[in-house]
Amino acid sequence: AQSVTQLDSQVPVFEEAPVELRCNYSSSVSVYLFWYVQYPNQGLQLLLKYLSGSTLVKGINGFEAEFNKSQTSFHLRKPSVHISDTAEYFCAVSVRGYQKVTFGTGTKLQVIP
Amino acid sequence: DGGITQSPKYLFRKEGQNVTLSCEQNLNHDAMYWYRQDPGQGLRLIYYSQIVNDFQKGDIAEGYSVSREKKESFPLTVTSAQKNPTAFYLCASSIPGTGGNSPLHFGNGTRLTVT
Numbered sequence: 001a002q003s004v005t006q007l008d009s010q011v012p013v014f015e016e017a018p019v020e021l022r023c024n025y026s027s028s029v030s031v032y033l034f035w036y037v038q039y040p041n042q043g044l045q046l047l048l049k050y051l052s053g054s055t056l057v058k059g060i061n062g063f064e065a066e067f068n069k070s071q072t073s074f075h076l077r078k079p080s081v082h083i084s085d086t087a088e089y090f091c092a093v094s095v096r097g098y099q100k101v102t103f104g105t106g107t108k109l110q111v112i113p
Numbered sequence: 114d115g116g117i118t119q120s121p122k123y124l125f126r127k128e129g130q131n132v133t134l135s136c137e138q139n140l141n142h143d144a145m146y147w148y149r150q151d152p153g154q155g156l157r158l159i160y161y162s163q164i165v166n167d168f169q170k171g172d173i174a175e176g177y178s179v180s181r182e183k184k185e186s187f188p189l190t191v192t193s194a195q196k197n198p199t200a201f202y203l204c205a206s207s208i209p210g211t212g213g214n215s216p217l218h219f220g221n222g223t224r225l226t227v228t
Contacts, residue, residue, distance in 0.1 A: 009153065032214045043117075043203055043219030044156075051214050090155060094213030099144060099163055100171070101217060105155040 002027040002093050006104035013081055014112050021076040021107045023065075023091030033074045034092040034101070035065055044090060050074060061085070086111045115140045117220035119204050124225045126198075134189045134223045136204035144209045145187035146217065149173060150201040159202075162187055163209055191225065198227045 003026045013019045025031060032051050036044040048059025055067040065076045074091060091104040117138045126132045138145065144163045148156040158171030162181040176195025181187055187206075191198045201224050205217040 006155075034216060036217075036219075041222070041224075043119075043205075043221045044217070045219070046216045049214075049216055092217075096213060098213050099161065099207075099209060100158065101146075101213070102158075103148075103156040105153060 002031060002095050002102050004091050004093050004102055004104035006091055006107050008107050009105065010108045010110065012110045012112055015083055016080050018079050019077065019081050019085075019109065021089050021091075021109065023074045023076065023104060025072050025074065025091075025093045027072075027093065027095055030096045032094045032096065033065075033067060034094075035059065035063070035074070035076050036090045036092060036103075037061075038088045038090065038106075040087075047076070047089070081109070081111050083111050083113060085109060117204055117206055117218060119202075119220035119223050122221065122223060124223055126225070126227050128227055129193045130227075131193060132191050132198075132225065132227075134191070134202055134204075134225070136187045136189065136220060137185055138187075138204075138206045138218075138220075139185060140206055140218060141184070142206035142208055142218070143184065144207045144215075145181070146205040146207075147171075147177070147179065147187070147189045148203045148205065150203055150222075156203065159189065191227075198225060200225060 035047040050067045094101045146161040147159040160179045162168035178190045204220045207215040
């Protein structure tokens, strides 16, 4: 079975500073990887996804993530954050050939003015 | 615009009562899902359905039931057997795709409080 670990439950960062949200996964087979964002009292929205090909994936709102197979990681980065990026971010994994998606426990990004 | 509608946004029930959460989608997606979200625990899969009249248990199906009589609808019933039903419930849908590569589209959730 696959699993996802987001070690940081909260990440405070000053506005216009860079940020990295960490995600590690565990699976014995090939996976698809996703990052979602959730604003308060709303559902989740897709930020970006890695299916295959280039390991650097660009998403919406200036976010990007890099798939590292050897380290089983898929960290999310943004070079300069804005107040509007304050939200909770979830990493998710699905195993190729199966429909089930497993989510991490989430990281709350707090952007400080 | 296509999307997923969950209703109501807030729901209050007394302990011992069954309650049904509504989820409707007009995205023409075949697959639908129910997740439960608790603080610090991420999203946990309750049930999912890949096609009408078929559904599978997720990781925490005990105390819940679902039906999938129409492609557009996937209601979730929280029964009195669910020991800790207070939570934020999220419905999602996706194109089944070639096995797990389709992203999920989410509704805005229903916050259920049982006292």
